[in-house]
Amino acid sequence: MRNDAAAVGELLDPVGRSDFDGPLLDVRDLTTHFQTPRGIVRAVDGVSFTLEAGRTLGIVGESGSGKTVLSRSILGLSPRRQLVDPQGQILFEGRDLRPMDEHELREVRGRQISMIFQDPMTALNPVMKVGRQIMESLRVHFDMSKADARERAIDLLGQVGIPSPGVRVDEYPHQLSGGMRQRVMIAIALSCEPKLLIADEPTTALDVTVQAQILDLLGRLQSERNMAVVLISHDLEVVGGRADDIAVMYAGRIVEMGPAAELFKATRMPYTDALLRSVPNIEDPPHTRLLAIGGRPPDLVSPPPGCRFNPRCPRAGFRCGVQEPPLAPDDDNVHHIYRCWYPVGGPTGPEAEAAEARPRRVEH
Amino acid sequence: MAGSGTAPLRDGREDIVLRVEHLVVEFPTKGGRVQAVSDVSFDVAKGETLGLVGESGCGKSTTGRAVMQLPRPRSGRVALEGTELTSLSPEELREMRPKMQLIFQDPISSLNPRRVVVDIVAEPLAIWGIEENRRFRVNHLLETVGLDTDTAARRPHQLSGGQCQRVSIARALVMDPQVLICDEPVSALDVSVQAQILNLLEDMKARYGLTMVFISHDLSVVKNISDRVAVMYLGKLCEIAPSEALYRRPAHPYTNALLASVPHPDASRVRGKSVPLTGELPSALDPPSGCRFRTRCPRAEARCADEEPTMRELQPGQFVACHFPVTPGRPLVTTPTGALGAPA
The missing domain is CATH 3.40.50.300 (P-loop containing nucleotide triphosphate hydrolases)
Structure with a gap:
């Protein structure tokens, strides 16, 4: 500019x-x-x-x-x-x-500043338990003990609405649904209480009902x-x-x-x-002609x-x-x-x- | 949600092109049988577009493919212009295939990357040994779907997603089909291109007198293109109705939840009134008893677990599989904190 x-x-x-x-x-x-x-x-x-x-x-x-x-x-x-x-x-x-x-x-x-990526499957490490992925940034940035970080990870999973976080913390990403994985991503992104969150298409890979939940x-x-x-x-x-x-x-x-x-x-x-x-x-009647942009x-x-x-x-x-x-x-x-x-x-x-x-x- | 029952079939009508009855598709897995589609019945009249909506895993794509006999359903009947497809021999089925064509979601991977556009579109003609006017037919179709002669000599990787989808449409139309099944045809496209493709599908439908089944997760897109809409959940039909009626007065609690989740640019309009769905989609390996939606339904009662609701006509043309359908203007559920209204 x-x-x-x-x-x-x-x-x-x-x-x-x-x-x-x-x-x-x-x-x-x-x-x-x-x-x-x-x-x-x-x-x-x-x-x-x-x-x-x-x-x-x-x-x-x-x-x-x-x-x-x-x-x-x-x-x-x-x-x-x-x-x-x-x-x-x-x-x-x-x-x-x-x-x-x-x-x-x-x-x-x-x-x-932390970031949420579009595809929760590829953004998470497939061979690492989700709890450890949340603990990672806590341990790096806050020098937390393993036990404290784990407790905090469980707490975070609860905050993002994952049921029975104490069990989920020891699961791998493939054991979770797409919506749950995106919640884990959010938990990781928020673990260090960032001042700025960048969310790049955070719900594009998700269904509408899940999308509404995640955005809420x-x-x-x-x-x-x-x-x-x-x-x-x-x-x-x-x-x-x-x-x-x-x-x-x-x-x-x-x-x-x-x-x-x-x-x-x-x-x-x-x-x-x-x-x-x-x-x-969604409020227009069926077969309403769309105004497409050419080219x-x-x-x-x-x-x-x-x-x-x-x-x-x-x-x-x-x-x-x-x-x-x-x-x-x-x-x-x-x-x-x-x-x-x-x-x-x-x-x-x-x-x-x-x-x-x-x-x-x-x-x- | 059961959605069993053949009430929505319009057997009195003469112009039914596609009739699907008690369709069941199951896939064997290590963990048991996945009940992908469980007893689904619907029909599509000539020149009509039926929208099939639902979230991922609800069985909408599997339904589309089972109609094409790809693979053959486990049980049920699929009749195309009165011909029963499920009992045909492989050779007889092959003869029928040109009458039904499929358009896939990913426009680039559904085209052969090593062939040029004009050959891709001409291939069905080549397979059926139709020599007559082959060049002319292909070029004419490419022009109709909005591709110039320059594009005809290119390969798929040299084209944009929207152009690839135009090629897919041309390929599907070259055999002059009766029925076009579109499986999320615009989901991979940018919004500006999506509008071009939706308009093109409408034009093609009008021009070639097509009957369409349009599968999508996008409720706004489905409303725009469909005459009737069927809502699926976990392998069952919840509700089937003319588009206007379904969106104006959704009767099934799941249809209500879906519509409440649609984002609206004007935040105050929808949000706050919506009852967000909680919980996760149950496993199709072991679906809930009775109504399959009951585990997430705000209106579920004991009866929903014991007895599977069957499709019944609530309003003329509007069929719903629910024991406790939503009445327009009445609260969806009443909670101690006050009534949460159903979206208008």
Whole structure:
């Protein structure tokens, strides 16, 4: 992003908090590019946002939008050898995580910031009892005795709603159902009482009824601990009901961000609008025609010039293919920012450009 | 939940294309017999789309495959346009296969990675030795499903998930089938692509007069595409009804729980009113006696353990297998802390 990055940070910042002067997480102009045989992939390209303690930021995007790379970049989990010229700052309680080495990051990972991954089967160690996997981080970060850590692990399993935790603590991941495994993942992630939890598609592999249980559980634990959460999902509906603020990503960039209710009520960016309309609404009658977005997301090795959504945008004008719009605040609400020259609610690109062109023609 | 009984079958109708009666599928395992599908009956009329919803492990995919005789069910009857499939010889069954086609969830792994698109779509014609207009038919279909000639010469790994699913649809349609069984066809796709594929399926259905069975865990998707919806739980049918009716006034407590779990962007609308399901799905090796849902049902009583409910017609066209169905507008359960309402 350009010089508006810092301004954006301030915009989403409500009122300053007491003990720490500034937001818990302040990501500024983050850039994560990878070297691949095909060229440089611009997976995350200038992303800025802030997150206060106890709040939830939802990050929504389709596959390849950069949402997962963004979350991994925060924890320094992207493959370092392929990284090309990483830019930007990740300020966690004012300290920049980006230049930290592995040793320093280990103090932060798991302890201050922890992560829940999408697939609970592959994220857990299949040959280690779940109790030991929970105890591991407790023993590393708190130097707990084995007995204490075990007791704490059983306690945590109980807190995440696993029945008979005293028995389950000695079981292996394959003995648990998908929902139970995800609860174990949450227990591990919360074991050291982190200040920030990054949940990357935490319920995508789960059934709807289990999904509701897990999200309710996360919400409860979050408010009990005043923990900040970054909730990443491809599903706007999952994120919409749970996040305070939502950032929509497209092709490595944030294209629209604002308070959740505002984003749904007064959608500005045509991509967000299209995303909302392409999902079948459970309240519509059967056979309601869906408004599909034509085409495919761009190749991040060579993103299109101008606005990255312009080749698929039904509202795009000439300007959209030439000049990329800045991430600028809405006239009605400064907390609502988006990248678009011709936002939803106003004239489309061709309309606006025709209106602009008319007086010029008169002059000739 | 028992869902046994043939009440939902519409035997008076002339236009029934697919009729499934007392379908039972079991798989032998070391731990015993997995009762994947237990006595399921439904029918699908010409041009109709039947949605089959349920959570993983409920037997919806197994039902779809058993209808295709992949593998043959343990017992029960499956009739396609009046022809009983379960008693056919392998060769006779092979003759019937082109009339029923299946579309799978994972669009990339269900296509042969070593062949180009045009050959994949032409293969059914090649197998049946249909030479006439083969090129033309294949190219025409590829164009109909929205793939250009450039794509026809590519291999699956060079295509996106959505394009692969279009190829699967073209391959399924090339033999001009009567029935299309779609097993989670959009679950692996991004939402923007999902809408394209759902629209394409609707177009194809209208154009070729298809009858569809659409299997999915996604309640919004199923409502969008189906005329009627059947809800499955642990190998049994809970409820079957016209889509609108099922979503507006779900009668089975499990249907209510499913609908209450659907996330809604407007948090205040659904949350708080929902009664979340507790507990885990029981094992299909040893399902509960009586109603299979009773162990997790907020309305369960002693009768539910003793007596298996059978399908009965609650409203015209709405069949439910429950002793204590939910009445619209009345509380789902009453607890000491107050009534928890059923979702409207």
